[in-house]
Structures are given as C-alpha cells and as structure tokens.
Amino acid sequence: MKVSRQIQDLMPYTPGKPIEETQREYGLDKVYKLASNENPLGPSPVVQKAIIQAIPQLHRYPDAAFFDLRKKYSQYFHLKPNQITFGNGSNELIDLLVRIFCEPGEGVLTSANAFIAYRVCTQAARAVLYEVPMTQDLRFDLGQMSQSLKDLSAQGKFIKLVFIANPNNPTGTYVTSKEMADFVETCKSFPDTMIVIDEAYLEFVRAKDYPDALSLLAKSEQVIVMRTLSKVFGIAGLRVGSLFANAAIVDLVDRVRNPFNVNSLAQVAALAALDDSDFLKQIQELNWQGLDGFYEALANMDVQFWPSQANFVLMDTFRENQVVYEQLLRRGVIVRPAVINGKKTFLRLSVGLPEENAAAIQALKDILPKVPRIR
Numbered sequence: 369m370k371v372s373r374q375i376q377d378l379m380p381y382t383p384g385k386p387i388e389e390t391q392r393e394y395g396l397d398k399v400y401k402l403a404s405n406e407n408p409l410g411p412s413p414v415v416q417k418a419i420i421q422a423i424p425q426l427h428r429y430p431d432a433a434f435f436d437l438r439k440k441y442s443q444y445f446h447l448k449p450n451q452i453t454f455g456n457g458s459n460e461l462i463d464l465l466v467r468i469f470c471e472p473g474e475g476v477l478t479s480a481n482a483f484i485a486y487r488v489c490t491q492a493a494r495a496v497l498y499e500v501p502m503t504q505d506l507r508f509d510l511g512q513m514s515q516s517l518k519d520l521s522a523q524g525k526f527i528k529l530v531f532i533a534n535p536n537n538p539t540g541t542y543v544t545s546k547e548m549a550d551f552v553e554t555c556k557s558f559p560d561t562m563i564v565i566d567e568a569y570l571e572f573v574r575a576k577d578y579p580d581a582l583s584l585l586a587k588s589e590q591v592i593v594m595r596t597l598s599k600v601f602g603i604a605g606l607r608v609g610s611l612f613a614n615a616a617i618v619d620l621v622d623r624v625r626n627p628f629n630v631n632s633l634a635q636v637a638a639l640a641a642l643d644d645s646d647f648l649k650q651i652q653e654l655n656w657q658g659l660d661g662f663y664e665a666l667a668n669m670d671v672q673f674w675p676s677q678a679n680f681v682l683m684d685t686f687r688e689n690q691v692v693y694e695q696l697l698r699r700g701v702i703v704r705p706a707v708i709n710g711k712k713t714f715l716r717l718s719v720g721l722p723e724e725n726a727a728a729i730q731a732l733k734d735i736l737p738k739v740p741r742i743r
C-alpha cells in the first residue's frame with residue numbers, strides 16, 4: 369500500500385469525549401459535557417416536530433436541488449437562490465472548497481490556532497497550508513495575512529483560498545469590520561484568491577464592530593460565507609451547513625458535491641430552524657449569561673481567559689492541560705484541551721446550562737490550586 373505523505377501524516381480527529389464513556393470509566397452518574405460547543409438546550413421543539421412529520425417520507429431521496437431551502441434562505445438573507453448551497457455540515461463545505469480551488473501543492477492561507485478543519489482538509493487535498501501567527505491578543509492578524517499573501521505570491525506560491533473563522537474556534541476572538549474590509553480590499557490585487565469567512569458562531573456575537581460578511585459578498589466576487597446549523601440551532605447531529613457566494617462558485621460546489629449530501633430530515637430541520645426566532649433568543653440569552661458568569665468566576669482564578677464572541681471560552685491554565693482535563697473528568701466535567709502557539713496549557717470550555725456551568729466552575733476552583741503550574 370502506497371499513499372502520499374500528506375495522507376499518512378493526517379491526524380485523526382479527536383472528538384469531545386462522549387458522556388456515556390465518561391460515566392462508565394469514572395463510575396459517575398452525572399456528567400457535564402462542555403467540550404464540543406453544542407447547544408445545551410437540544411434541538412428546538414419546532415424543529416423536532418418538523419422532523420417527526422417528515423419521517424413517513426423517508427423512502428424518498430432527499431431534494432438534491434435544495435429547492436425549498438434555497439427559496440427560504442434567499443428570502444431570509446436577501447440573496448438569489450443560485451447564490452446559496454448546503455453541505456453535510458460546514459465541514460463538508462470546507463473540504464469541497466479545497467478540492468475545488470486547490471491543485472496539489474497550491475496554497476491555503478489561514479492563521480495559527482485557527483479552526484482545525486482547515487488544516488485537515490488542506491492536507492487531505494495535498495494542498496499546502498500557510499499559517500500566519502496570531503496577534504498578541506490571540507486574534508487573526510489580517511494585516512500580517514495581507515503581507516503574507518503579497519510575499520508568498522512574489523515567491524510564486526499561489527494562495528487559492530484564505531480561511532477566516534470569525535469568530536474563531538478555539539480562541540473565541542474575532543476580526544473587526546475595518547480589518548475585514550481592508551483585507552478584502554488587499555485581495556482585489558489577487559483575483560484568484562478566494563476569501564472564506566466562516567461564521568459558525570455568528571448568532572452569538574455581541575461585538576458592535578463585527579463585520580457584515582454578506583455586504584462584503586455583495587461587493588466582492590471573491591468572498592464566500594459559511595454558516596452552520598450545528599451550533600446555535602442545536603442540530604449538530606443532523607449535519608447542515610450553508611454556503612453563500614457568487615453564483616459561479618455555488619455552481620462549482622453543486623457539481624462537486626454528492627447530490628444527496630444533506631439528508632431529508634436535515635433539510636426539513638434547517639427549514640424549520642430558520643423561523644424559530646424564539647428559540648434563537650433563548651439560546652443567545654442563555655449563552656451570554658453563561659459567558660458572563662464564566663468571566664466573573666475565571667477572573668478570580670489563577671488562569672488567563674480571552675473574551676469570546678462564541679459559545680465557549682478559552683483559558684490558559686498555566687498547568688499541563690492533560691492533567692487539569694483528567695481531574696475535571698473525575699469530577700464529571702468534560703472540557704476540551706487546546707494547544708495554542710505550541711503551548712499545551714489551554715482549555716476550551718463550552719457554555720452549558722446554568723447547573724453545568726456551575727459544576728465546571730466549582731470543579732476548576734477545587735482542582736487548579738492542586739495542580740502545579742508549569743509556567
């Protein structure tokens with residue numbers, strides 16, 4: 369068996385530890401999973417009802433053309449139906465974009481500490497990932513990324529795609545409207561470079577100077593916007609992501625994707641979710657209260673944290689994250705260890721229900737003083 373270096377070097381995805389496994393391993397009744405940025409409320413009742421109603425039609429293939437979904441999304445977001453398509457989660461869309469735009473050896477540009485799927489999909493397509501260091505405050509450094517684009521291009525290294533997670537996972541930080549607009553402006557000199565703005569956490573954003581990606585899309589043919597129903601809408605298990613771009617790009621995605629990439633229940637759920645503004649408000653409020661509670665508690669602990677525009681918070685524990693992670697597991701709290709700038713002292717904590725957040729805070733308070741600092 370002979371496969372390319374890039375495929376051999378792929379790291380298997382580390383999922384958040386499942387609740388049942390943790391219960392079994394540690395002999396616990398109550399386990400709080402704050403590891404995968406999932407919606408702690410579950411799918412909304414409106415969405416659940418729509419799914420149940422669709423079950424008798426499951427002998428039919430899904431609508432490969434997304435007729436209803438496109439129509440509804442186009443009205444909702446003021447786009448043309450041919451500017452919208454969908455993926456099996458936005459993860460599939462990332463994969464498709466790399467396959468569409470990059471020949472093996474061509475470049476993808478993103479930031480260090482960016483969403484991990486950019487790296488995996490780039491490597492799987494035998495393209496080359498260039499990562500620009502983040503700013504001191506752990507944000508995408510779009511100024512430096514502009515410079516890298518110019519430098520790499522001068523060296524004959526063509527960047528076909530730029531991935532900007534806004535806000536980013538796992539840092540929770542965001543780029544401002546001005547920074548994004550300037551970056552899109554720079555890219556005008558590189559018309560074969562597409563700018564992918566991944567807005568998986570859009571609905572959780574509170575920052576006033578957060579960019580309006582759809583208005584950038586209206587002004588630039590290079591802009592591609594991705595959203596997901598996995599986070600705020602609580603249907604991560606169904607896998608639906610959406611992509612907004614100019615019609616020519618959407619056409620390419622539609623040709624490359626599997627025609628039935630989004631199953632019928634997922635399509636029905638996505639249709640119902642969009643109307644469910646009460647649920648949206650509820651999860652936003654829950655998230656913002658949870659985040660503010662985390663900030664207050666973490667400010668009194670021996671950690672550093674970064675204010676987040678998403679549904680999780682990143683902290684530097686200054687301790688070996690595997691040790692803290694393991695201690696938290698013993699207490700029934702599942703979080704996600706993170707490596708930032710090569711340092712294995714970080715944890716990412718998703719916002720859960722009030723009792724879950726309280727359990728996580730209490731566990732951290734108890735554990736941190738007992739684990740020695742390594743920095």
Ligand SMILES: *Cc1c(COP(=O)(O)O)cnc(C)c1O
Binds near residue numbers: 405458597599
């Ligand atoms: C969770 C996440 C996604 C979306 O994943 P799905 O495949 O749609 O579930 C995309 N981008 C970022 C930055 C994320 O954190």
